[in-house]
Amino acid sequence: MHRRKVIGSALFFSLFGMMASVPPLIMLFRFEGFVFGIPAATVFLFGLWVFLVVGAAWFSRALPRDEPASGVTKAP
Amino acid sequence: MTLTADLVIATAVAYVGLLFVIAYLGDRQTRRGAASFLRSPFVYTLSISVYCTSWTFYGAVGTAARSGLEFLTIYLGPTLVFVGWWFILRRLVRISHDQRITSIADLLSSRFGKSSRLAVLITVLAVIAIAPYIALQLKAITSSIEAIAGSSEFGRGSLEGWDEVGLAFGVAAGMALFTILFGTRNVDAKEQHHGVVAAIAFEAVIKLTALIAVGIFVVYIGGGMDTIFADAARVGIDVHASNTFGDRWIAMLVLSAAAVICLPRQFQVTVVENSNENHLRTASWAFPAYMLAMSVFTLPIALFGLTFMPVGSNPDMFVLTLPLAQGQDWLALFAFIGGFSSATSMIILESIALSIMVSNHIVVPIMLRLTSGDGIGEGKGVRRLILNARRLSIVLILFLGFGYFYFTRTSDALAPIGLISFTGVAQFLPAILASLFWRDASARAAIAAVAVGFVVWLWSSLMPSFASSSSLVADVLANGPWGIAWLRPQALFGLDGLDPLTHAVFWSLFLNATVLILGSLASNQSALEHVQAALFLNVFRRTSTDAASMTGSATADDLFLVARRVLGHDRAVDLFSEEARIAGTPWSALEPSPAFIRKLERELAGSIGAASAHVMLSKVVSGDSISLEEVMQITDETQQAIEYSQELERTSTQLRATAEKLEQANRQLRRVDLQKDEFLSQVSHEVRTPMTAIRAFSEILLDEPGLDSTSRDRFMTTIHRESLRLTSLLDEILDLSALERGERAWENRRLDAEDTLDQAIRVCDALARQSAMTIRLGPRAERAIVRADPDRLSQVLINLISNAIKYNRAAEPEVEVRSRCQDGTYIIEVEDNGTGIDAAERERIFEKFYRGDHIATAGNAGAGLGLPISREIVARMNGTLELIATARAGACFRVSLPMAEPGARA
Numbered sequence: 001m002h003r004r005k006v007i008g009s010a011l012f013f014s015l016f017g018m019m020a021s022v023p024p025l026i027m028l029f030r031f032e033g034f035v036f037g038i039p040a041a042t043v044f045l046f047g048l049w050v051f052l053v054v055g056a057a058w059f060s061r062a063l064p065r066d067e068p069a070s071g072v073t074k075a076p
Numbered sequence: 077m078t079l080t081a082d083l084v085i086a087t088a089v090a091y092v093g094l095l096f097v098i099a100y101l102g103d104r105q106t107r108r109g110a111a112s113f114l115r116s117p118f119v120y121t122l123s124i125s126v127y128c129t130s131w132t133f134y135g136a137v138g139t140a141a142r143s144g145l146e147f148l149t150i151y152l153g154p155t156l157v158f159v160g161w162w163f164i165l166r167r168l169v170r171i172s173h174d175q176r177i178t179s180i181a182d183l184l185s186s187r188f189g190k191s192s193r194l195a196v197l198i199t200v201l202a203v204i205a206i207a208p209y210i211a212l213q214l215k216a217i218t219s220s221i222e223a224i225a226g227s228s229e230f231g232r233g234s235l236e237g238w239d240e241v242g243l244a245f246g247v248a249a250g251m252a253l254f255t256i257l258f259g260t261r262n263v264d265a266k267e268q269h270h271g272v273v274a275a276i277a278f279e280a281v282i283k284l285t286a287l288i289a290v291g292i293f294v295v296y297i298g299g300g301m302d303t304i305f306a307d308a309a310r311v312g313i314d315v316h317a318s319n320t321f322g323d324r325w326i327a328m329l330v331l332s333a334a335a336v337i338c339l340p341r342q343f344q345v346t347v348v349e350n351s352n353e354n355h356l357r358t359a360s361w362a363f364p365a366y367m368l369a370m371s372v373f374t375l376p377i378a379l380f381g382l383t384f385m386p387v388g389s390n391p392d393m394f395v396l397t398l399p400l401a402q403g404q405d406w407l408a409l410f411a412f413i414g415g416f417s418s419a420t421s422m423i424i425l426e427s428i429a430l431s432i433m434v435s436n437h438i439v440v441p442i443m444l445r446l447t448s449g450d451g452i453g454e455g456k457g458v459r460r461l462i463l464n465a466r467r468l469s470i471v472l473i474l475f476l477g478f479g480y481f482y483f484t485r486t487s488d489a490l491a492p493i494g495l496i497s498f499t500g501v502a503q504f505l506p507a508i509l510a511s512l513f514w515r516d517a518s519a520r521a522a523i524a525a526v527a528v529g530f531v532v533w534l535w536s537s538l539m540p541s542f543a544s545s546s547s548l549v550a551d552v553l554a555n556g557p558w559g560i561a562w563l564r565p566q567a568l569f570g571l572d573g574l575d576p577l578t579h580a581v582f583w584s585l586f587l588n589a590t591v592l593i594l595g596s597l598a599s600n601q602s603a604l605e606h607v608q609a610a611l612f613l614n615v616f617r618r619t620s621t622d623a624a625s626m627t628g629s630a631t632a633d634d635l636f637l638v639a640r641r642v643l644g645h646d647r648a649v650d651l652f653s654e655e656a657r658i659a660g661t662p663w664s665a666l667e668p669s670p671a672f673i674r675k676l677e678r679e680l681a682g683s684i685g686a687a688s689a690h691v692m693l694s695k696v697v698s699g700d701s702i703s704l705e706e707v708m709q710i711t712d713e714t715q716q717a718i719e720y721s722q723e724l725e726r727t728s729t730q731l732r733a734t735a736e737k738l739e740q741a742n743r744q745l746r747r748v749d750l751q752k753d754e755f756l757s758q759v760s761h762e763v764r765t766p767m768t769a770i771r772a773f774s775e776i777l778l779d780e781p782g783l784d785s786t787s788r789d790r791f792m793t794t795i796h797r798e799s800l801r802l803t804s805l806l807d808e809i810l811d812l813s814a815l816e817r818g819e820r821a822w823e824n825r826r827l828d829a830e831d832t833l834d835q836a837i838r839v840c841d842a843l844a845r846q847s848a849m850t851i852r853l854g855p856r857a858e859r860a861i862v863r864a865d866p867d868r869l870s871q872v873l874i875n876l877i878s879n880a881i882k883y884n885r886a887a888e889p890e891v892e893v894r895s896r897c898q899d900g901t902y903i904i905e906v907e908d909n910g911t912g913i914d915a916a917e918r919e920r921i922f923e924k925f926y927r928g929d930h931i932a933t934a935g936n937a938g939a940g941l942g943l944p945i946s947r948e949i950v951a952r953m954n955g956t957l958e959l960i961a962t963a964r965a966g967a968c969f970r971v972s973l974p975m976a977e978p979g980a981r982a
Contacts, residue, residue: 007162010162011160011162011163013159014156014159014160017155017159017160018156021152021156021329022321022325022326023321023322023326026321026325027321030316031316032316034302034305036301037300037301037302037303037305038301038305039305039315040316041145041316041320042145042315045145045152046368049151049152049364049368050368052155052159052364053155053364053365053368054361055159056158056159056361056364057361059162060357060358060360060361061357063162063357065354
């Protein structure tokens with residue numbers, strides 16, 4: 001994928017994570033149901049969290065690599 | 077085995093010893109260059125996990141027990157920040173590498189023109205804001221020891237007689253000693269502590285394992301996750317987050333996201349200790365995954381505790397008390413070590429980070445101010461002073477924490493204390509974001525903004541936490557100071573009904589950001605700020621020119637003295653040897669280049685902060701150097717001069733253009749003037765010839781009365797003919813001038829030009845017969861409707877045809893007339909087979925009074941106005957009259973008229 005598009009998707013992904021974890025989107029999962037005996041809201045939040053971790057892992061490979069800063073010196 | 081306080085304290089001390097060994101080994105390995113795994117991205121990630129303190133270990137369960145899913149916000153915020161690492165953290169890390177940033181105060185000070193005032197403010201505020209957080213750790217350790225001591229009959233052991241305060245004091249003192257031994261053994265060139273990081277990473281593994289062990293145990297004895305939730309629901313606990321997602325949820329999310337950037341220790345591990353930018357890639361998912369693992373069992377532990385522990389037991393300690401209650405002493409001990417781990421790692425790193433800030437931004441500047449230039453310490457003075465300052469600040473920080481613990485010891489929950497600290501450090505966020513993304517943010521505005529945010533925090537967040545121990549605070553809380561209701565700390569400006577945390581977060585951050593934005597818009601940046609802002613903003617667009625450098629004539633010796641005092645002898649010698657090698661000169665002849673001074677400043681900044689390094693070097697480098705302000709001023713003046721000269725150039729170009737136009741107009745005037753003279757002389761000449769004839773003949777008639785009648789008649793005829801010619805000439809002149817000035821009444825109307833052409837041919841036919849020549853008709857258009865004046869058009873055509881007849885000298889003279897319609901234009905061509913017109917004459921044939929050479933010799937010459945008049949007439953009908961070149965020798969004139977009905981040929 002194009003460099004700018006990858007960065008754009010990373011931005012969108014972060015913003016999506018933000019939107020999904022605050023009201024009003026999060027209100028969608030406030031109903032009193034259980035998934036495998038665990039409340040729906042809990043499942044949703046942990047599911048979102050796992051999704052963010054997986055997405056971040058993908059982006060950590062996909063995002064372009066810059067040449068290292070000239071100022072970086074390894075400590076002796 | 078029976079767990080006693082003595083046993084856990086002994087274990088804790090042993091554990092600390094183990095940490096010390098790990099740190100020692102880590103440092104030694106790093107010095108040997110052998111510890112590559114210490115620089116792996118996973119160790120980096122584990123060190124960032126210092127974010128999970130005993131607040132996470134104990135407090136999260138407490139929060140889950142009290143308010144359900146709310147505890148998740150503390151981890152979701154940082155998750156979002158790390159998922160979006162590309163946009164904020166990456167910039168911070170790159171800037172900090174470039175500028176050798178040592179702390180968050182250093183970062184802001186560096187961005188805002190190396191402002192010492194801002195650095196001092198941030199440092200003081202950070203120390204105050206962190207006190208509650210340290211208190212939280214002290215409280216957690218104390219409570220956990222108390223929980224174990226209280227669990228068995230002889231549990232207190234040698235703690236007999238110690239109350240909670242004494243225990244907390246002991247813990248604080250022990251921690252201070254431990255941190256001093258741990259973190260202040262040396263001042264690094266760059267503030268990186270590999271040994272400490274190794275120990276912190278080890279602790280991260282311990283606390284995660286301990287919490288998961290307890291979690292698995294609880295899920296096991298609870299009969300699985302679903303059973304735990306079902307049991308909890310049965311005893312009436314709200315397992316669905318019915319009231320969770322409100323304003324408080326958002327406020328906590330914002331706070332935790334801000335905290336993971338702004339907390340001094342998080343900045344230290346994430347940014348300062350980062351040895352490779354790419355480690356951030358791994359951390360971007362591994363750190364959220366770590367927090368996820370830490371949180372998986374929080375809710376089951378809390379719910380199980382709430383369901384099965386006796387009413388009134390402290391939910392913050394469920395992680396410890398659940399195994400104890402089940403008789404699992406080993407697991408409880410492990411849990412204690414886990415909690416102890418999470419507290420010690422936080423205390424160590426936080427106090428190291430804060431002590432660096434205190435020594436770099438408060439102690440060193442004061443020392444610089446007290447000593448003038450030369451006498452900067454003695455020998456290893458600066459380094460020893462820095463180390464002592466750090467040790468002292470560690471003690472100060474821990475006892476501030478203890479002080480806060482002492483005054484708020486009656487409150488029970490852990491998490492609210494942590495949130496107070498979060499709100500405090502979040503006040504740095506607007507300034508940090510501005511430093512990364514807004515060029516015009518100014519130092520004065522940043523100082524004011526942070527100060528305002530902090531005052532609001534002190535008033536509405538920190539002060540209310542003392543309400544339980546002070547009746548005065550409780551009164552202010554209820555009624556406002558001096559009864560001013562709109563100043564009530566938790567209902568500022570009458571905004572009540574909000575959750576107190578949301579209230580404090582909203583007002584402090586809102587006013588903070590507002591002051592920052594309005595202040596920046598209203599104030600100006602200093603030159604250095606301007607330069608630093610550009611460096612921060614363009615950190616990924618590297619340019620070779622670095623304007624913020626000092627130039628001057630400091631000797632290498634002066635610089636070496638400064639460098640040795642701050643960096644130590646060996647490092648300074650290394651630096652200068654390298655420079656001497658690059659310059660190719662011996663040490664003694666080394667002339668420090670601006671680039672070298674800049675490099676030195678960066679190295680110094682790595683030890684004592686940007687502002688102090690700048691001040692320190694300026695003391696040595698000053699002399700006849702040009703200050704940056706002066707450079708900027710010179711640049712400004714040069715800029716103005718350039719603009720002025722550009723302005724001048726523009727004006728002169730305009731003037732040149734005007735002069736050229738004038739010149740052109742003048743030339744035209746002269747030409748017209750010449751034409752007028754020529755015209756006059758030609759007119760006079762044309763008029764003179766017939767006049768002369770008339771005069772001569774009339775004189776003869778007058779002088780000789782005896783003239784025979786034949787001669788008289790001939791003379792009279794000549795006079796009459798010449799008069800006619802004169803009249804016709806004058807008519808033509810009048811006609812032409814009227815046409816040229818557009819005075820003639822003129823009416824173009826629709827007509828068939830072919831009819832007019834036929835008419836003209838008929839008129840000229842007689843003339844042709846006279847000259848014994850033929851008018852040959854070429855191809856003709858059938859019908860051509862144009863807009864024209866019929867008489868005038870006829871005049872033009874007759875003129876053209878008669879010219880062709882009159883001036884034809886061919887042996888078999890012939891005129892061909894043809895017409896056609898082409899692309900909406902009606903074209904008539906009149907061609908003769910005469911000698912034609914020379915190329916030289918073609919240009920002039922349409923000028924007034926011009927007659928071709930061969931024409932002039934002919935006896936029947938006209939006045940030379942026919943063609944100019946014809947051309948003028950055709951122009952009035954929007955057409956053209958031109959002389960065109962043909963294959964044959966003769967002349968060919970073409971009249972083109974636009975058709976009124978293009979394509980209408982029928």
